Amino acid sequence: MKLRLLSAALCTGVALGFAHPALSAEKAQDFVNKAAEGGIFEVESSKIVQGKAKDQAVNEFAQKMITDHGAANAKLQSIAGEQKLQIPAETDAKHKSDLEALKSANGSADQSYVKMQQDAHADAVKLFQDYAADGDNAGLKAFAQQTLPTLKMHQEMIEKIASGKTDSTATTSTAPAATDTDQNASAPVPGANSFTEAQAKSRIQDAGFSKVSALTKDDQGIWRGTAEKDGKQVAVALDFKGNVVAGAQ
Known part of the structure; x- marks a missing residue:
């Protein structure tokens, strides 16, 4: 009887041991899917409006999204390949619908694009923040931690554009986007800094x-x-x- 109980316990332990990697892989794959779909949308939506927006700050922001998210997408693809994870080749249905709306917009698409970017970056910051804290794949967790400060910076930028608080004086679409610069402060604020x-x-x-x-x-x-x-x-x-x-x- 004791032998049978011990055998059953060992079998249960082995089964659980095999279950954990599967759960880990599933969680990692879910992060890759959502991060890639969001990243593809960031680039494709920005390509639609870049250089065509009426607001120069929107043009500048769109160019930055193409550059920054293009680089992040390439890095994610490399990490996913190393981890033997599948990476989506296109964005999801909801974001595809948003892309079509931008393409078919009558007149300026500035307002629609800005709202989409607000929503997209709110989702991205939460996704990366959660995985940076609790991710169970070391490579992807490091990627989330390294990318999160940039996403937060993007979110700050698009919120400023939405509120009309930008001060864009550039004459070309490739000029640097407006950022927080406090040259009159007596000192920067101490605190845990996640910027690389x-x-x-x-x-x-x-x-x-x-x-x-x-x-x-x-x-x-x-x-x-x-x-x-x-x-x-x-x-x-x-x-x-x-x-x-x-x-x-």
């Missing part, structure tokens, strides 16, 4: 600085370095909120 060095550099460049160099993150979570603006070299800092502060020591 590359993302910090890009954020500072988007704020109008060039030749960004010597970036290091201090013990307060603040990226500090040097850059040029208006022909002058200045100290710059980026805090966890994404604020760029010039002249910060």
Whole structure:
């Protein structure tokens, strides 16, 4: 009797042991599906309106989506391939419907595009935030953690466009998009900073600085370095909120 009970317990344990990888793979595949479908929509919808929007800030945002999400999509495809996971070749039905609506819009599609981007980035931030915290595939979890700050930056940008608080003075669609830059603050805000060095550099460049160099993150979570603006070299800092502060020591 004891032998039979022990055997049953071992069989149950083995069965559970095999079940966990399956559940893990299912969760990872679900993340890949949703991330890829959303990423494809970001690029395709932005291609439709880029260069055609009446609002220059929308054109600039669309160009940034094509660049940033195009790179993220390629990285996700590479990771999914390494993990033997399938990646969708096209977006889902709901997003396909949105794309058709943009294509067939009479007149300017600015307002529709902005609303779609607000919704898409709200979904993307939640998806990546959840997987960055609780994902069970190490490669995908790292990808989610690395991509999340960029998605949050995009979300901040599109919310500003929606509220009409942008200050776009660029004359071409490839100019940097408006970002939060506080050059009058006495100091950047300390806090846990999830921006990578590359993302910090890009954020500072988007704020109008060039030749960004010597970036290091201090013990307060603040990226500090040097850059040029208006022909002058200045100290710059980026805090966890994404604020760029010039002249910060």
